[in-house]
Amino acid sequence: MTTARGVFVREHGEHDVLELREHDVPDPGPGEVQVRVAAAGVNFIDVYRRQGVYPGTTPFVLGDEGAGTITAVGAGVDGFAAGDRVAWGQAGGSETTLVNQPAEMLVHVPDAVDLETAAAAMLQGMTAHYLANSTYAAGPGDIALVHAAAGGVGQLLVQLLVAKGTTVVATAGSSEKLDIARGRGATHLINYAEVPDLAAAVREAAGRGVDVVYDGVGKDTFDASLASLRPRGLMVLFGGASGQVPPFDLQRLNAGGSLFVTRPKLADHVADRDELEWRAREVFDAIAAGALKIDIGGRYPFDQAAEAYQALEGRRTTGKVILVPPG
Ligand code: NDP
Structure with missing residues (x-):
């Protein structure tokens, strides 16, 4: 058991329900890896979760998207090891310093892509990918x-x-x-x-x-x-x-x-492991090649999460907004 600091939704509501709290993180369970989070992505789905538009029980740690480094691996996990750099766009509880995530939701981050960029690219990047390639083959x-x-x-x-x-x-x-x-x-x-x-x-x-x-x-x-x-x-x-x-x-x-x-929604376009890896690989390869530019238009520490969401919802952002753990 370890202690982490995360952005909690105390109860469904507006920005004042967000608070930074300490919380316990157990050892990773079967099929899980434990990740030290380098950055978490700010997305509209977090807004819908905070407001209760998407049902869920409170309190909970916010954030579906993030990237970091594996610190421990649970039983039955293949293909991931401590020290690996990983990212995800569809796993909850990301806005914290340490999180247990299902290994099946993670992908490896190539050396050429830094972890903040990876956290910024997963959810919106794979969304843009399926929209341009699968929803309509433009x-x-x-x-x-x-x-x-x-x-x-x-x-x-x-x-x-x-x-x-x-x-x-x-x-x-x-x-x-x-x-x-x-x-x-x-x-x-x-x-x-x-x-x-x-x-x-x-x-x-x-x-x-x-x-x-x-x-x-x-x-x-x-x-x-x-x-x-x-x-x-x-x-x-x-x-x-x-x-x-x-x-x-x-x-x-x-x-x-x-x-x-x-x-359409992203979950239906990355439900299959091969499809998740394919989309993530194409997005990361394009970033590494300089063909896909990631614009991190806002970078906020965890304790300013409310300001980050106010900016997103208030149309004051461009590109991607990320949250980073306290230094
Ligand atoms: P954006 O960075 O695009 O921010 C939203 C933008 O929408 C604003 O900057 C603003 O741009 C425009 N906008 C127009 N009217 C409003 C309004 N009343 N309130 C707020 N914004 C407004 O956000 P994301 O890229 O994160 O998400 C864009 C959309 O994509 C969202 O609807 C999100 O839910 C959806 N999404 C869907 C996914 C899926 O798989 N279905 C996955 C990921 C995101 P401007 O000032 O130029 O009008």
Whole structure:
């Protein structure tokens, strides 16, 4: 048994329910490894967990994403040893100094990638990977609309799409954010806070309806996203940063031109061990090769977790926000 310091959600609620507490960490159980955490990723899923949108019992240590170094290995674990550098994007309790994680959720971090970058890349990087490769196999000749393109998923998705030869129409809420999207390769830029008719602006920029829309903003953009598609285009609703989309009439897909809509999540794209390793490897290889830039736009110590989440939820961040243990 060892003592650690972690960011707890005391009860479901807003930022004031977060507190840094000491807690006991038992020896790793069967199938688990114990990891000294170097950094944890800040994500919207943590917000949903804190608020109780995703059910769970309180109190709990927040954070699905992190990276660190293995300090101990439980019974029955193959392929991992003390001293290995590992990362994960789908295992809870990450915002602490020491954590036991199921080995099946971890991947090795290659030497060329530092642990803060690894913690920043896992959840949003693998999300961008499945969106660009599996939800829709984007390629040359395609035009994709990416909302919140200066954000964590947004910046990575733009880069992966551009690398596949796809033209990207990017939206964001300020000219500074649009400059970031341009730097990632988007060629058509729209400040959605300023245009009166977003779908018309997209069609004008693209010269036609787009082939696919990647929408993680949700409630505020969904209608315009649907109206931006070409006949038989694909609407990918992958989040609700502005709120969840209310139920809608399926006849709208008919009226829009035989449209498709999907609501994917990362867990279904890394459930298989081979698939997890494949996506993580492709993301890490691209980072190591300099082809995928990770922008760590915010770095907060654990005791400022509330400020980190306020910045994310308040649209004041670009790229990735991470939390680091006290020095
Ligand atoms: P971002 O870094 O993209 O931050 C969210 C951005 O959304 C903001 O910076 C802001 O950009 C934009 N936004 C627009 N309206 C609002 C609003 N009312 N409140 C807050 N933000 C708003 O976050 P992430 O990259 O971490 O996540 C983006 C989305 O992807 C989220 O919805 C998240 O839940 C989802 N997601 C889904 C996954 C999946 O597998 N389905 C996995 C990972 C993330 P701007 O100022 O430019 O408008």
